[in-house]
Amino acid sequence: MFPEKIEAFLQKFERATVGHFPTPIEKLSGTFPASSGPNVYIKRDDCTGLGLGGNKTRKLEYLIADAMKRGYTTIFTTGGIQSNHARQTAAMAAKCNLDCELFLTPVAGTPERNYKDNGNVLLDELFGAKIRICEDEKQVDVRMEERAQELGADNVYIVPIGGSNPIGSLGYIRCAQEILEQSQQAGISFDAIVIATGSCGTQAGLVAGLEIAGVNTPVYGYCVSRDGDEQAGLVMELLERCSEEIGTPENPHRLSAL
Numbered sequence: 591m592f593p594e595k596i597e598a599f600l601q602k603f604e605r606a607t608v609g610h611f612p613t614p615i616e617k618l619s620g621t622f623p624a625s626s627g628p629n630v631y632i633k634r635d636d637c638t639g640l641g642l643g644g645n646k647t648r649k650l651e652y653l654i655a656d657a658m659k660r661g662y663t664t665i666f667t668t669g670g671i672q673s674n675h676a677r678q679t680a681a682m683a684a685k686c687n688l689d690c691e692l693f694l695t696p697v698a699g700t701p702e703r704n705y706k707d708n709g710n711v712l713l714d715e716l717f718g719a720k721i722r723i724c725e726d727e728k729q730v731d732v733r734m735e736e737r738a739q740e741l742g743a744d745n746v747y748i749v750p751i752g753g754s755n756p757i758g759s760l761g762y763i764r765c766a767q768e769i770l771e772q773s774q775q776a777g778i779s780f781d782a783i784v785i786a787t788g789s790c791g792t793q794a795g796l797v798a799g800l801e802i803a804g805v806n807t808p809v810y811g812y813c814v815s816r817d818g819d820e821q822a823g824l825v826m827e828l829l830e831r832c833s834e835e836i837g838t839p840e841n842p843h844r845l846s847a848l
């Protein structure tokens with residue numbers, strides 16, 4: 591395995607160094623009887639150190655660096671009303687002295703008061719973000735467009751839902767390097783990486799990063815939003831965009847790793 595190849599690949603991209611990295615890898619004890627079952631380790635990306643942590647810090651380090659390099663002053667993003675991604679985007683914008691507007695949509699069947707005013711919404715406001723509640727994703731697009739016109743389109747950088755585009759995926763390419771270095775240091779060889787997958791950037795970034803390092807550890811994604819075939823298709827699409835837009839290697843065997 592060659593984690594240094596990932597480091598060389600990432601050198602051409604700017605990164606806002608805000609998160610606390612590397613996050614630890616801890617062995618879970620007590621999950622299986624010691625003599626049966628696999629050893630399970632957890633990569634503590636809840637400890638990424640930005641606005642209560644979470645996996646979006648890694649993506650936002652590259653997305654916000656891109657926005658700043660290109661002179662944008664306002665960040666837009668979207669998600670559900672209690673979106674962790676929106677909360678982390680608001681924290682990142684505050685940290686980097688950028689304005690932030692969040693276009694949030696309700697999730698059906700959620701309780702009213704705390705859902706609308708508390709938790710991440712409260713944090714979004716404390717981080718100084720403006721919240722704009724939209725009925726659905728269609729309305730998000732319309733209102734973002736209108737608001738971008740008001741502010742001047744040249745000022746507005748749109749972070750996609752979940753921070754998942756090729757630039758955001760760089761964060762998880764870098765995470766692959768971190769995992770490989772930690773595995774070398776600890777003398778542990780991981781048989782598989784298992785993650786939650788939703789907007790796809792985490793899985794695409796890890797798969798692309800491992801490919802760059804010449805490692806074929808499978809990355810299994812578990813999705814609560816859609817079925818496996820549809821999700822695999824979306825991850826593949828993002829991997830293809832990564833090849834086109836940021837120059838990750840093309841690899842026809844990728845699907846076997848999903």
Ligand SMILES: Cc1ncc(COP(=O)(O)O)c(C=O)c1O
Nearest residue numbers: 645752786787788789790791792
């Ligand atoms: C802890 C955690 N892991 C993984 C994911 C999925 O990441 P992605 O949206 O990049 O597919 C999420 C999504 O919010 C998450 O919160």
